[in-house]
Amino acid sequence: MGDAGPMNSADLAQVGVVGMAVMGSNLARNFASKGFRVALYNRTWARTQEVIDQHGSEGDFRASEKLEDFVASLERPRRIIIMVKAGAGTDAVIQQLTPLLEEGDIIVDGGNADFHDTRRREHELAEHKLHFVGAGISGGEEGALNGPSIMPGGPKDFYPVLGPMLEKISAHYEGEPCCTYIGPDGAGHFVKMVHNGIEYADMQFIAEAYDVLKAAGLSTAEISDAFRQWNTGDLDSFLIEITSIVLDQTDPRTGQPLVDIIVDQAEQKGTGRWTVQNALELGVPVNTIAEAVFARSTSGHEALRKAGQAALQGPDRSIAVEDRQQLLSDVRDALWAAKVVAYAQGLDEIRTGSDEFDWNIDISAVVKIWRAGCIIRAKLLDRISNEYAAQNLATLLEAPSVAADLDSAQTGWRRVIGLATAAGVPVPGFSAALAYYDSARDPRLPAALVQGLRDYFGAHTYRRVDDAGSYHIEWSGDRSETRTDA
Numbered sequence: 001m002g003d004a005g006p007m008n009s010a011d012l013a014q015v016g017v018v019g020m021a022v023m024g025s026n027l028a029r030n031f032a033s034k035g036f037r038v039a040l041y042n043r044t045w046a047r048t049q050e051v052i053d054q055h056g057s058e059g060d061f062r063a064s065e066k067l068e069d070f071v072a073s074l075e076r077p078r079r080i081i082i083m084v085k086a087g088a089g090t091d092a093v094i095q096q097l098t099p100l101l102e103e104g105d106i107i108v109d110g111g112n113a114d115f116h117d118t119r120r121r122e123h124e125l126a127e128h129k130l131h132f133v134g135a136g137i138s139g140g141e142e143g144a145l146n147g148p149s150i151m152p153g154g155p156k157d158f159y160p161v162l163g164p165m166l167e168k169i170s171a172h173y174e175g176e177p178c179c180t181y182i183g184p185d186g187a188g189h190f191v192k193m194v195h196n197g198i199e200y201a202d203m204q205f206i207a208e209a210y211d212v213l214k215a216a217g218l219s220t221a222e223i224s225d226a227f228r229q230w231n232t233g234d235l236d237s238f239l240i241e242i243t244s245i246v247l248d249q250t251d252p253r254t255g256q257p258l259v260d261i262i263v264d265q266a267e268q269k270g271t272g273r274w275t276v277q278n279a280l281e282l283g284v285p286v287n288t289i290a291e292a293v294f295a296r297s298t299s300g301h302e303a304l305r306k307a308g309q310a311a312l313q314g315p316d317r318s319i320a321v322e323d324r325q326q327l328l329s330d331v332r333d334a335l336w337a338a339k340v341v342a343y344a345q346g347l348d349e350i351r352t353g354s355d356e357f358d359w360n361i362d363i364s365a366v367v368k369i370w371r372a373g374c375i376i377r378a379k380l381l382d383r384i385s386n387e388y389a390a391q392n393l394a395t396l397l398e399a400p401s402v403a404a405d406l407d408s409a410q411t412g413w414r415r416v417i418g419l420a421t422a423a424g425v426p427v428p429g430f431s432a433a434l435a436y437y438d439s440a441r442d443p444r445l446p447a448a449l450v451q452g453l454r455d456y457f458g459a460h461t462y463r464r465v466d467d468a469g470s471y472h473i474e475w476s477g478d479r480s481e482t483r484t485d486a
């Protein structure tokens with residue numbers, strides 16, 4: 001297309017949003033509320049029309065029915081944010097946009113993309129001299145409207161052109177924007193993926209805490225009160241806050257707690273699974289996140305549950321409580337400790353991914369932009385960010401203040417797992433977190449025996465504690481040892 005007119009003209013929009021479903025329209029309204037002129041486009045015009053009808057008076061919107069008109073309505077370099085269904089939808093929009101754009105224009109994918117797709121798209125668009133930015137956006141519909149946490153990744157030179165606008169619409173924590181440049185190509189979407197993985201684990205721990213207290217005979221209202229109380233302390237976080245709200249909700253039809261009416265099968269859209277798949281590829285143990293994904297799969301495995309309920313025996317889920325205050329304190333400790341372990345695992349995955357793909361991600365900065373706007377926002381993140389800024393940590397667990405608090409929490413944490421296990425209440429998240437904690441601090445793991453077995457059946461060799469090199473035993477011969485790397 002030709003010259004779109006004078007750059008930075010007040011006639012032209014400063015940013016454009018493609019996709020007028022809930023996320024895109026809310027993001028567009030957020031831009032408008034901060035004083036930006038916003039171009040709008042959606043594949044189906046009726047949806048754009050609806051947004052304009054309902055919210056047109058909120059700001060300076062320029063809606064286009066045709067993509068060509070949308071592109072022409074933007075100042076250059078064009079800043080276009082795609083908020084459509086991730087995958088084929090994003091590719092379709094990019095394909096239609098590419099021939100209409102000019103060198104230096106910026107396309108942002110704000111959807112929940114697989115970071116491998118982001119790497120591919122950035123590579124392809126670089127050939128057209130277009131900047132492609134994969135931006136993780138967290139906070140759901142409310143965040144998109146009032147301030148999400150934004151994790152943009154891509155070629156660094158886009159950031160001065162777009163970053164300040166994204167920072168303006170992002171959530172703020174004590175005056176600091178929850179948006180920062182994450183790193184090249186897929187870095188932003190990778191970090192958003194891991195954010196979602198941690199979110200899965202966090203919700204699983206909350207569900208387990210609820211289940212243990214329920215098994216101990218607390219009413220839903222009492223459990224809600226416990227979460228409300230915890231939200232005033234070190235566990236202060238969005239998810240803990242909304243747990244008490246959800247538990248307080250009564251079913252409009254029956255008057256019972258809504259949670260008792262909801263079908264006990266948790267669904268998933270895929271980012272938790274991706275977090276685990278990529279952790280497996282990278283060799284990073286994220287067992288709490290994996291257990292959270294599997295717990296959802298187990299809940300939805302109807303055949304397994306039906307057969308299990310018919311065939312399997314065990315304790316009846318009742319936890320006898322001698323000291324209710326002690327139990328509440330123990331469950332709080334288990335929740336806190338497990339949550340820290342999930343953060344440690346997610347951040348380990350980010351560090352490893354960053355090394356693998358040469359992203360040079362600043363973990364302290366990532367944690368900082370999670371302090372507000374996003375679903376895992378929590379008071380604890382301020383402390384974690386400071387710990388990473390102060391020292392080069394191999395794991396969050398070794399940070400002095402964290403290690404000390406995990407030590408204080410572990411007695412209660414262990415007690416909760418013991419009580420739950422004895423009563424037949426499954427706590428896969430709490431148990432996985434504790435197994436990770438104990439494995440990390442164990443001076444001698446049974447992996448030695450695993451190596452011995454591997455050498456026996458596959459001549460996979462082993463290393464010795466007292467000498468360099470690789471060794472093999474002639475298991476089917478004279479049982480002598482040979483050095484294999486000499």
Ligand code: NBP
Nearest residue numbers: 019020021022023043044083084085086089092111112140
């Ligand atoms: P959806 O994920 O429900 O997608 C609907 C939008 O995609 C509509 O605008 C639709 O246009 C458009 N679209 C589709 Br479907 N296929 C298309 C195609 N081939 N070409 C052009 N447009 C197409 O919207 P959403 O819930 O607003 O989410 C948008 C993105 O944000 C997704 O990637 C999502 O994963 C991510 N996200 C969502 C949330 C959340 O809380 N919902 C949170 C964080 C991130 P149409 O009107 O013409 O059908």
